[in-house]
Amino acid sequence: MKFISLFTLSFLFSLPLFSQNQQYQGKFEPIDNMIPQPNVYRSASGAPGKAYWQQRADYKIKAALNERDNILSGDETITYYNNSPDDLRYLWIQLEQNVNKKENEDFGYAFGNVRDSMNTRHMQFLTRAIDFPAGYTIKYIKDANGNAIESLVNNTMMKVLLSQPLKSGESLTFSIGWSYHITDRSMYLLSREGYEYFPEDDNTVYLIAHWFPRMAVYNDTEGWQNKQFQKLGEFALEFGDYDVEITVPADHIVASTGDLKNEAQVLTKTQQQRLAKARKSVDKPLMIVTPEEAETNEKNKTIKTKTWKFRAENVRDFAFASSRKFIWDAQAVPLETHTVMAMSFYPKEGLPVWNESSTRAVKNALEVYSEAVFEYPYPVCISVNTSNIGMEFPMISFNGGRPVNGKISDRAKGGMISTIVHEVGHNWFPMIISSDERQWMWMDEGLNTFIHQRTMKERYPDYPHTQPKSIVPFMSGDKSIMRPIMTSSDNDLLSQFGANYYQKPTVGLQMLRQSIVGEELFDQAFKEYANRWKYKHPNPADLFRTLEDATAVDLDWFYRGWFFTTDNVDMELINVKWFTVSNEVNIENKGKTVKANIEAENAGENTQDFTSGPEEITMVTTPDQAYGQFLSRMDEPEIRKQLYGKNIYEITVKNVGGLVMPLTIEWQYTDGTSEIDTLPAEIWRTNEYEITKTFIKTKEVKKVVLDPNFEYADTEMNNNSFPKVEEASDFDKFKDKNKN
Structure with a gap:
C-alpha cells in the first residue's frame, strides 16, 4: 500500500462529499453488475471472443400466391447447422403468422374504450366483429428421408422434437409444408405485412413478410430465443443462403430480397433492355415498368402464372412484394467496391412523388450509411410503396406515404422520405448487425435512427430532424409510468414506444458524438462496433464495452443514467x-x-x-x-x-x-x-x-x-x-x- 500523508488525507476529507440529506445513488459506479460478465464468447473489450459461435440456417423455398383466395402456400427445406458447443434435443421454429389468429391479442384496446359515435373501424379493432381466417396450416414436417418429424405448436412458436440429438458441429436437413390466409392490412392494427386492396381498379398489392416458418436463434446468452411474437417486439433470426421460387399471376411484378436469377423468363425484352440500361444510369432512375404499362396490367388480368427465382446470400430473412399495379424504376449507385441497384416499386397512387423521391432517398441512404457504418454489401436495395407503415427486411422495405389527389404537403413528403431512409438504414441495424429486436429493440431502432437522422440532416437539411431538445417533452413526462430504455419492447407503453426506443437512444448517441466524446473519436468507435458485429448477434454490453474500448473514455456514468434509469437532465x-x-x-x-x-x-x-x-x-x-x-x-x-x-x-x-x-x-x-x-x-x-x-x-x-x-x-x-x-x-x- 502506498503511504499517504496525514496532510493529504486531511485535505481529501475536507472536500465536500454527498449531501447528508440525500441518498447516495452511485452515478459513477461501474455498470459491471448490470450487464453480463465477459467470457470466451464475448470479450471484455466488446469484441466477439475467440470461442464465439452462432448457428446458421439455409433455405430452399417454393411458394405460390393464390390471388383468388388470398392464400400463400409453400414447401421449404431447411438445412440447420449446429455450431454451438451443445447437443440439441429439439429445435424451435417461429410461426409469426399465428399472431393474427383471433385468440391472440391485438392493440385496438390501447386506443380507447367503447364510446358513443366511435367509428366502425375502431370498433373492428376492439371486437374483431368481422372475423377472418389467419394463421398457419402445417401440412407436414419431414426429415431428409421423408420420415415424419413430431412437433408441438405453442402459439407463434413450434417445437420440433428430434428422434436423436443434433450434436455439436453437425447439421440437419428437414422440410416443412405450409399455407396461410394472407390478411387484409386494413382489418387490424400494427400490420407489418398482408395485402392492400384497391377497390377502384379491383386489384391488390401483396406485402409478403414473416411468411415462412423460420428458425429461432440459439445463442450463448439466452439459449433459444423463443419469446412469443406479440407484434411490437420484432425478430431475432439466423443468417443463411436462400434459394426462393415465387409463383404469381403472370402479369404481376415481384420485388424481392436477393438477385433475380431468371429475368429472361419473367420480364419482357423491353423491360430487360431498360434494366440493363438502368444498371449504368448513375445520375437518375430509369423506368423499367412505366405508369402506362402498369395501368394496362390493372385492366387485363390473367389466370396464367409465372415463377420468379431469387437467390440471396448471407441474409437473415427474406421478403417480397407482388402486384400487377407496380410501376418500377431503378438507378445504379456506385459505392467503393461495387455498384448497388437502388429500385422503387409503387402503384399509380404513389405518383407523382414516388417517381421523384423514392429511389433518390434510397440512394442517399446507401451513400451516407456506407460512409458512417460500413459499405452496403448486397446487390440491390428496394423501396416498395404501401399505406400506413414502414417495415424493413434484407434488401427490401415497405414504406408508407402517398399524395392525395396528386398533391402532398411538404411535411407529408418529408415524412415519406424520412421513412424510406429509415427503413433502408435497417439493412445495417439489425439485418447485418443482427441484434435481438424482441429483447432489445432500441439496439436496432435507436442505432438506426441515429444514422437515419444524420442522413436527413446532411441530405435533407430543410426537413426536421431529431436533436437533443426533441426528447425534452418526453423526458419531462410522468416518471411513474416511464420505463428505462433497457426494457423489452413488448413491456413498454405504446404511448412511449417511439420516444423510448427511437428518439432517446438517438439523442444519447448524438450527445456522445457531438458533446462528450467528440465526432472523430466517436465515429471511429461506432464503426469499430459495427464491423466487429456485422453478420453476428451483439447484445447491449457488446456495444457499451466497444465504445469505451475504442475511445478510452469512461462512459459507465452515461450508460447507467441514460439507458438504465428514467432520470432527466435538469x-x-x-x-x-x-x-x-x-x-x-x-x-x-x-x-x-x-x-x-x-x-x-x-x-x-x-x-x-x-x-x-x-x-x-x-x-x-x-x-x-x-x-x-x-x-x-x-x-x-x-x-x-x-x-x-x-x-x-x-x-x-x-x-x-x-x-x-x-x-x-x-x-x-x-x-x-x-x-x-x-x-x-x-x-x-x-x-x-x-x-x-x-x-x-x-x-x-x-x-x-x-x-x-x-x-x-x-x-x-x-x-x-x-x-x-x-x-x-x-x-x-x-x-x-x-x-x-
Missing part, C-alpha cells in the same frame, strides 16, 4: 458570486469584509444579479505547515499579480433532474462578446447533487447561461441563467409547440 444555476482580489494583504480588514459579506448574503444582496458589483477579498500568506514536508514555496507575489484586476466568478450548480452531464457554460460579457467553458461530467464525482466551480475572467460578466446550445436535453432551461430569467424562453416556446 441543471439549475443556483448562484454566481463575483469577486475581486485586493492587492493588499490585510488580515484585519479581511475579517470585517467576510462579516459584511455574510450579512449581505443573509439579507439577500448580491445573489440576484451583478448590480451590487464584486466582493473584494484579500489573500493571506500561506503558512508553512500547509506545505507539509515540501520545502519549495510558491511565488505568492506573482499569484497576487496575476489575479489583481481580474474578475473571479464562483458558480454553484444543482443537479435537479438526477442525470449527471458535462457542463457547458456561456459567459456573456458587458462589452457584447461571449465565450464558452466546458466541464466534463466527472465534475460531479465528489458530489452528484451540487457543485461549485471557480473561474477567472478578464472581462466583466453580464450573464451566465448553462447549456446555451441545448446539447444535453435539459428539461428546464429557465433555471439555467444568472441573472434569473423572468419571461418564457425560446425553449419554453419549443416545448409548448411540441407538447403533443
Whole structure:
C-alpha cells in the first residue's frame, strides 16, 4: 500500500462529499453488475471472443400466391447447422403468422374504450366483429428421408422434437409444408405485412413478410430465443443462403430480397433492355415498368402464372412484394467496391412523388450509411410503396406515404422520405448487425435512427430532424409510468414506444458524438462496433464495452443514467458570486469584509444579479505547515499579480433532474462578446447533487447561461441563467409547440 500523508488525507476529507440529506445513488459506479460478465464468447473489450459461435440456417423455398383466395402456400427445406458447443434435443421454429389468429391479442384496446359515435373501424379493432381466417396450416414436417418429424405448436412458436440429438458441429436437413390466409392490412392494427386492396381498379398489392416458418436463434446468452411474437417486439433470426421460387399471376411484378436469377423468363425484352440500361444510369432512375404499362396490367388480368427465382446470400430473412399495379424504376449507385441497384416499386397512387423521391432517398441512404457504418454489401436495395407503415427486411422495405389527389404537403413528403431512409438504414441495424429486436429493440431502432437522422440532416437539411431538445417533452413526462430504455419492447407503453426506443437512444448517441466524446473519436468507435458485429448477434454490453474500448473514455456514468434509469437532465444555476482580489494583504480588514459579506448574503444582496458589483477579498500568506514536508514555496507575489484586476466568478450548480452531464457554460460579457467553458461530467464525482466551480475572467460578466446550445436535453432551461430569467424562453416556446 502506498503511504499517504496525514496532510493529504486531511485535505481529501475536507472536500465536500454527498449531501447528508440525500441518498447516495452511485452515478459513477461501474455498470459491471448490470450487464453480463465477459467470457470466451464475448470479450471484455466488446469484441466477439475467440470461442464465439452462432448457428446458421439455409433455405430452399417454393411458394405460390393464390390471388383468388388470398392464400400463400409453400414447401421449404431447411438445412440447420449446429455450431454451438451443445447437443440439441429439439429445435424451435417461429410461426409469426399465428399472431393474427383471433385468440391472440391485438392493440385496438390501447386506443380507447367503447364510446358513443366511435367509428366502425375502431370498433373492428376492439371486437374483431368481422372475423377472418389467419394463421398457419402445417401440412407436414419431414426429415431428409421423408420420415415424419413430431412437433408441438405453442402459439407463434413450434417445437420440433428430434428422434436423436443434433450434436455439436453437425447439421440437419428437414422440410416443412405450409399455407396461410394472407390478411387484409386494413382489418387490424400494427400490420407489418398482408395485402392492400384497391377497390377502384379491383386489384391488390401483396406485402409478403414473416411468411415462412423460420428458425429461432440459439445463442450463448439466452439459449433459444423463443419469446412469443406479440407484434411490437420484432425478430431475432439466423443468417443463411436462400434459394426462393415465387409463383404469381403472370402479369404481376415481384420485388424481392436477393438477385433475380431468371429475368429472361419473367420480364419482357423491353423491360430487360431498360434494366440493363438502368444498371449504368448513375445520375437518375430509369423506368423499367412505366405508369402506362402498369395501368394496362390493372385492366387485363390473367389466370396464367409465372415463377420468379431469387437467390440471396448471407441474409437473415427474406421478403417480397407482388402486384400487377407496380410501376418500377431503378438507378445504379456506385459505392467503393461495387455498384448497388437502388429500385422503387409503387402503384399509380404513389405518383407523382414516388417517381421523384423514392429511389433518390434510397440512394442517399446507401451513400451516407456506407460512409458512417460500413459499405452496403448486397446487390440491390428496394423501396416498395404501401399505406400506413414502414417495415424493413434484407434488401427490401415497405414504406408508407402517398399524395392525395396528386398533391402532398411538404411535411407529408418529408415524412415519406424520412421513412424510406429509415427503413433502408435497417439493412445495417439489425439485418447485418443482427441484434435481438424482441429483447432489445432500441439496439436496432435507436442505432438506426441515429444514422437515419444524420442522413436527413446532411441530405435533407430543410426537413426536421431529431436533436437533443426533441426528447425534452418526453423526458419531462410522468416518471411513474416511464420505463428505462433497457426494457423489452413488448413491456413498454405504446404511448412511449417511439420516444423510448427511437428518439432517446438517438439523442444519447448524438450527445456522445457531438458533446462528450467528440465526432472523430466517436465515429471511429461506432464503426469499430459495427464491423466487429456485422453478420453476428451483439447484445447491449457488446456495444457499451466497444465504445469505451475504442475511445478510452469512461462512459459507465452515461450508460447507467441514460439507458438504465428514467432520470432527466435538469441543471439549475443556483448562484454566481463575483469577486475581486485586493492587492493588499490585510488580515484585519479581511475579517470585517467576510462579516459584511455574510450579512449581505443573509439579507439577500448580491445573489440576484451583478448590480451590487464584486466582493473584494484579500489573500493571506500561506503558512508553512500547509506545505507539509515540501520545502519549495510558491511565488505568492506573482499569484497576487496575476489575479489583481481580474474578475473571479464562483458558480454553484444543482443537479435537479438526477442525470449527471458535462457542463457547458456561456459567459456573456458587458462589452457584447461571449465565450464558452466546458466541464466534463466527472465534475460531479465528489458530489452528484451540487457543485461549485471557480473561474477567472478578464472581462466583466453580464450573464451566465448553462447549456446555451441545448446539447444535453435539459428539461428546464429557465433555471439555467444568472441573472434569473423572468419571461418564457425560446425553449419554453419549443416545448409548448411540441407538447403533443
